[in-house]
Amino acid sequence: MLAYLANRLLLMIPTLLGVAVLIFFMLRVVPGDIVEVKLRGDGGNPSQATVEAERKRLGLDKPIYAQFGDWMVGLAKLDFGKSMWTERPVTEEIGLRLELSLQVALMATVIAILISIPMGTLSALLQNTWIDYFIRIFTIAGLAMPSFWLGMLTIVSLLYFFNWLPPLTYTPIYKDPWNNLAQLFWPALAVGYRYSAIVARMMRSSIIEVLNEDYIRTARAKGVYERLVVVRHAMRNAMLPVITVIGLEFAFLIGGLVVTEQVFNLNGIGRLFVQAVGRNDFTLIQAMVMLTAVVFILSNLVVDLLYAVFDPRIRYR
């Protein structure tokens, strides 16, 4: 198991290297110049000499291969450089937002699991009953309704009915749990609903499929209690594709909640990503792509390890 883990972690290196090379050169192909955005984006009128001086200061006057060399040397030292926009270390820029995004992703995942696993299971077990129909409508609505729209409805409803809005400023949960949850519960709920719809539908179809397997029939034939059949045999085996979906969705949530973050005015990774792209902030975009790649690789690794927990036939060597 440890050898497998070490092997997977080592394999991350060439994958991340490939990502680093790709993102570096792709960004240089896209038209645009951060210096132009910085100095002229709001109608400024700097002299050409000022523009050139700023370009030189940011190292953008160097040949591409030299810029690439600097980036790779920095990566080897785990130095991701400074944001070209704010000129603060990108680790500082990202670190500030990662805590919030990670918490929203975790809360949304917990909400999704709490809703989807029982609902998906019930829907499968009570197939074609009114409960099943209700759950299917509930999940289809979740898929059809964008999270940001549900977020907007939530905000407007809170304002209209309670004349109350979630706090504007993020406070870490260890400093002020109430304030923290009052701010992040609503976006987590808006995102968690859509997330739960995807997982519940996967759970339902997976259980229906497993319930038709020979080993379930055998268990029932042996007289095992129905509850045990469902919980120990059906649900456990049905969890494998569900875990995959949960893992992928979780990784997506770290940087993919752009509009939801805007609706709730959250200072998260998604918003930072969009701002960085809009400004051509190369160093920040590169670091954030690397972060996203790491999150996806790690969440895939966790999912693979969880397979072994749920399916005893799977062994990693």
Add this chain to the structure above:
Amino acid sequence: MTLLRMTLAFFAALALTTGAQAQTPKRGSTLNFAITAETPHYDCQGSDTFATLHFASPFYSTLLTFDLPKYPAVKGDLAESWTISPDQKTYTFKLFKNVKFHDGKPMTSTDVKANYDRMRNPPAGVVSTRQATFQDIDTIETPDPYTVVFKLKDINPSMIEHFASPWNCIYPAEKLAADPNWPKNNILGSGPFKFVEHVKGSHVSGVRNENYFRQGQPYLDGFKGTFFSQSAAMLNSLQGGQVLAEFRTISSADRDRLVQAMGDKIRIEESSWTLNLQVVFNTRKKPFDDVRVRRALNMAIDRWGGSQGLARTSALRHVGGLIRPGSPYAIDPKELEKFPGFQHDMVKARAEAKRLLAEAGVPNLSFQLFNRSIAQPYTPAGVFLVDQWRQIGVNVEHRQLETSPYLAGMSSGQFDVAIDFSNLFMDEPSLGLAKYVSSSKAPENRSGFESPEIDALIEKQSHIGDPKERIKVIREAEKLILESSHQVPILWWHRIVATHKILMGWEMSPSHNLGQDLARVWIDQ
């Protein structure tokens, strides 16, 4: 009529503000307000975005400042008094003697000189977007710690307004000497508030400077400016009372929503704005090198009609020439109507536009309109233009790009026709006309148009002290520019600021860059 309404609205707003000021200010409370963009750095002298000013102004003082109820008059900030020599080339400022930076050290003429030297002649690695503004300063002398003397190379009638520019924050000279880029990442001023924290992506906050040189001010205990990236979220917070104001603008639709939801709890102030959108023809490309084509396309735009419709959906509203309508150097509307693109009879204008296109050999013209992918007010302006040109048989593809590729395309001249913008902090003709200087001299003129005659007139007006004489030269330059139609205003913007009625002492102006130090702001509760 529009101009009259606009003027009345502005003065009504001023009356409201003045009325608010007439009450005795109450000390205390913390002001929460919204900032709809976040500054990339803290250096006012190297910035051109309101995001820097709405963030940093409360921490800093400037030599002079605009007297907003009497706009465009100026008044002293750090300067207790000043004199201008009869030849208008020497400006002598006497500074207040009790000004201290937030670290307790006194602010003297050395600090003022160091900052103006930095702006007009930035050291290596320093970006000063004010360099051109102060190119007329020849020398700066400091005969004593509280006197600064600026000697100009030539007369500059707008220099006094430039001394009142909100971008001219005064930093401690010793900090600049140690690191000329120190103000980019550090805050230390002599303004009404002391810096507390800037949480990136979230907010900035400040606390009252108890040693502020104007006794009794500021009235607030502190402030917190929260950054918003989406107007809907900002509006919800404004309506819910989480923030008491957003000082840039809101749309007319948002104004109506707030008024309907909040009734008499919200105060609305409106003014025309020192911003405009412009249509730019790339004269390096055929057929836009032909003045007949440019004039035809310009004539097809129904600005008077458009101003009615666009005002309902966007910040665009006022028809004007090169100088903000209603401001001291603006063209008279009756005079403006004589120029192509500003006529009222659109049937006649469009017939003439079609004739000009046929004469130029492009009766079935097609091109791409290059625009910025910012919803307000770029998208409605683009849609409007496409529709206007369709009415004379011109087929236009509307191409909207993110800010970065948009600016790259504009700089490299890779467009046919584009929507550009002009953002001024005050009504100063030299600032407004800078965009019309030949492209070879002024990169911000994206049209590629060259005219030594226009350049000479723009240069000439900038050194005329007599306003009447200056207006004459400005009109001459404006005539040439509007007739050549290489770059012309579409419409000027309209500013709408919504504040909770308990917020007092804030003053409305035609520029969102002015009046943000919050020294006289207080909360009536």
